Amino acid sequence: MAEVTITPPAPENAEQADHSALHRTLFIGMAALLVVLPFIPVIGYPFFLMKVLCFALFACAFNLMLGYGGLLSFGHAAYFGFAAYVAAYTAKHWGLTPEVSILLGTGSGAVLGLAFGALAIRRQGIYFAMITLALAQMVYFFSLQAPRFTGGEDGIQAVPRNALFGVLPLGNDTTTYYLVAVIFFVGVLLIYRIIHSPFGQVLKAIRDNEARAVSLGYRVNQYKLAVFVLSASLAGLAGATKAIAVQLASLTDVHWSMSGEVVLMTLVGGMGTVFGPIVGAAVIISMQNFLAGLGAWVTVVQGVIFVICVLVFREGIVGVIGKWLKKPL
Amino acid sequence: MFELLGIPPQALFGQLLLGLINGSFYAILSLGLAVIFGLLNIINFTHGAQYMMGAFIAWMLLNWLGIGYWPSLLLAPVVAGVSGVIIERLFMQRLYHLDHLYGLLLTFGLALIIQGLFRNYFGSSGLPYQIPAELRGGQNLGFMFLPNYRAWVVVASLAVCLATWFVIEKTRLGAYLRAATENPTLTQAFGINVPLLITLTYGFGVGLAAFAGVLAAPIYSVNPNMGADLIIVVFAVVVIGGMGSILGAIVTGFGLGIIEGLTKVFYPEASATVIFIIMAIVLLVKPAGLFGRTA
Numbered sequence: 041m042a043e044v045t046i047t048p049p050a051p052e053n054a055e056q057a058d059h060s061a062l063h064r065t066l067f068i069g070m071a072a073l074l075v076v077l078p079f080i081p082v083i084g085y086p087f088f089l090m091k092v093l094c095f096a097l098f099a100c101a102f103n104l105m106l107g108y109g110g111l112l113s114f115g116h117a118a119y120f121g122f123a124a125y126v127a128a129y130t131a132k133h134w135g136l137t138p139e140v141s142i143l144l145g146t147g148s149g150a151v152l153g154l155a156f157g158a159l160a161i162r163r164q165g166i167y168f169a170m171i172t173l174a175l176a177q178m179v180y181f182f183s184l185q186a187p188r189f190t191g192g193e194d195g196i197q198a199v200p201r202n203a204l205f206g207v208l209p210l211g212n213d214t215t216t217y218y219l220v221a222v223i224f225f226v227g228v229l230l231i232y233r234i235i236h237s238p239f240g241q242v243l244k245a246i247r248d249n250e251a252r253a254v255s256l257g258y259r260v261n262q263y264k265l266a267v268f269v270l271s272a273s274l275a276g277l278a279g280a281t282k283a284i285a286v287q288l289a290s291l292t293d294v295h296w297s298m299s300g301e302v303v304l305m306t307l308v309g310g311m312g313t314v315f316g317p318i319v320g321a322a323v324i325i326s327m328q329n330f331l332a333g334l335g336a337w338v339t340v341v342q343g344v345i346f347v348i349c350v351l352v353f354r355e356g357i358v359g360v361i362g363k364w365l366k367k368p369l
Numbered sequence: 370m371f372e373l374l375g376i377p378p379q380a381l382f383g384q385l386l387l388g389l390i391n392g393s394f395y396a397i398l399s400l401g402l403a404v405i406f407g408l409l410n411i412i413n414f415t416h417g418a419q420y421m422m423g424a425f426i427a428w429m430l431l432n433w434l435g436i437g438y439w440p441s442l443l444l445a446p447v448v449a450g451v452s453g454v455i456i457e458r459l460f461m462q463r464l465y466h467l468d469h470l471y472g473l474l475l476t477f478g479l480a481l482i483i484q485g486l487f488r489n490y491f492g493s494s495g496l497p498y499q500i501p502a503e504l505r506g507g508q509n510l511g512f513m514f515l516p517n518y519r520a521w522v523v524v525a526s527l528a529v530c531l532a533t534w535f536v537i538e539k540t541r542l543g544a545y546l547r548a549a550t551e552n553p554t555l556t557q558a559f560g561i562n563v564p565l566l567i568t569l570t571y572g573f574g575v576g577l578a579a580f581a582g583v584l585a586a587p588i589y590s591v592n593p594n595m596g597a598d599l600i601i602v603v604f605a606v607v608v609i610g611g612m613g614s615i616l617g618a619i620v621t622g623f624g625l626g627i628i629e630g631l632t633k634v635f636y637p638e639a640s641a642t643v644i645f646i647i648m649a650i651v652l653l654v655k656p657a658g659l660f661g662r663t664a
Contacts, residue, residue, distance in 0.1 A: 169412070
């Protein structure tokens with residue numbers, strides 16, 4: 041498990057302060073960018089931006105587990121997609137307000153993460169990846185066979201955007217975009233906090249040397265399960281938000297190829313970096329949009345990117361930039 | 370006619386046979402995965418795509434070159450195996466010094482490429498492949514009708530699995546292989562060409578997958594997606610059996626196929642998920658897998 045990620049050098053205190061200053065600047069810059077994005081021509085297309093933000097949050101949640109916990113889950117689509125179904129179903133059939141639907145979706149991701157995580161952490165490495173993939177496939181088959189809940193092949197379409205808190209109407213895409221942007225920003229800040237908390241430090245210790253963390257008296261399995269549940273909940277938050285924003289929850293969201301896509305986004309952006317998955321998600325979603333007319337070639341291109349990243353570009357875009365700047369991003 | 374628990378025997382034995390056939394594919398594929406994992410420490414995500422390639426190579430040999438089923442049974446695994454050797458030499462070799470997870474990601478990417486290319490060229494709908502003339506028809510066993518081809522699939526898979534077991538456990542080549550699995554450095558010091566052994570092992574594992582693909586071609590339609598979902602079930606089979614033992618992989622494969630078949634009779638709704646549920650139970654009771662060594 042040791043070499044899953046590039047380990048950032050242990051910073052001294054002065055340097056650490058320097059990094060947090062840089063990170064603070066980056067977060068402020070990101071917030072400003074989120075505010076102005078819809079007004080930028082060409083890319084300022086709210087529907088596209090919402091999709092990017094939801095997948096960026098999804099990739100950040102995934103990266104919390106892979107980049108900082110050293111756990112490769114190949115079944116993250118399960119939490120994302122199931123939460124999307126829950127949010128879409130409760131919004132459409134129970135008429136719940138978006139914030140409640142999204143919270144319920146997030147909760148369902150957490151519950152699913154707790155159940156699957158408790159099973160998967162019983163094995164390590166390659167087996168862990170296979171178990172998470174198999175359990176996620178179970179969720180896929182369930183979704184396929186429960187059309188009353190999931191709409192089967194059609195999915196849940198035309199999910200209504202009810203009034204936020206029952207008072208604030210989410211009429212057009214731009215209003216919804218700002219809701220998504222707020223959720224995304226808070227989610228990423230939360231992940232940043234988790235990574236830089238004492239809990240996050242123990243996680244990194246487990247990632248780098250599990251045996252040593254055990255010998256230091258840490259209950260490794262509890263930490264792994266905790267990060268699994270956190271990651272699954274945040275993936276659920278991303279999925280539920282996506283269902284409301286894009287107004288669709290479908291089998292694509294729970295399919296194994298979605299689990300592969302989030303791995304790809306993280307890999308391209310740079311695993312074990314705070315901002316990498318965001319960049320990776322933007323790159324992959326833009327590419328899918330750009331190549332949408334080419335059918336199965338999208339799969340081929342994604343496969344090629346996978347192979348290239350694994351063979352020669354393991355640090356990812358943000359990882360390489362961080363190396364140039366000699367600062368962990 | 371007698372009835373068992375309200376189930377007509379034709380249905381029961383019919384599903385049992387289907388289960389045995391699925392079990393044959395699980396057994397061959399999980400065997401290939403276990404052999405590859407033993408020496409390369411890589412979980413071959415491309416395995417499903419290579420199984421699909423086997424079926425397509427058989428189809429191409431028949432429709433483009435007029436080569437029939439029987440030569441294909443040998444030729445398709447060889448062609449696929451050679452492609453595997455190329456993949457190992459070109460890509461995988463560069464990853465052995467890294468974490469195993471990179472191997473998984475690489476083979477996942479390769480699987481996407483192969484499946485995407487086949488889907489572009491052949492489309493997503495299945496292509497038919499005729500059952501060879503010698504194996505058409507079937508036997509009436511009194512309690513059920515046994516199609517000849519299906520019986521052949523079970524027998525052929527069992528034979529290939531046992532032959533693989535024999536080669537690995539009882540021959541000199543197998544001894545080299547087991548030695549290299551145990552300790553590659555020491556084995557190399559004894560003058561055995563371990564990198565060559567690794568390449569050939571990967572080629573052989575791919576060949577096994579392609580063989581299963583040829584067997585499957587007349588039963589299921591030849592389809593670019595045929596391997597993608599199957600491989601995930603096979604992963605679950607591997608988790609249940611553990612990859613420590615060759616015979617374990619064979620027994621688990623056939624056993625789970627039969628259980629899946631029985632589930633189709635008694636509780637059809639769960640037939641797609643039963644293997645994953647068994648996996649969850651095994652993880653709770655015996656995390657190392659039924660035949661696995663505790664790591």
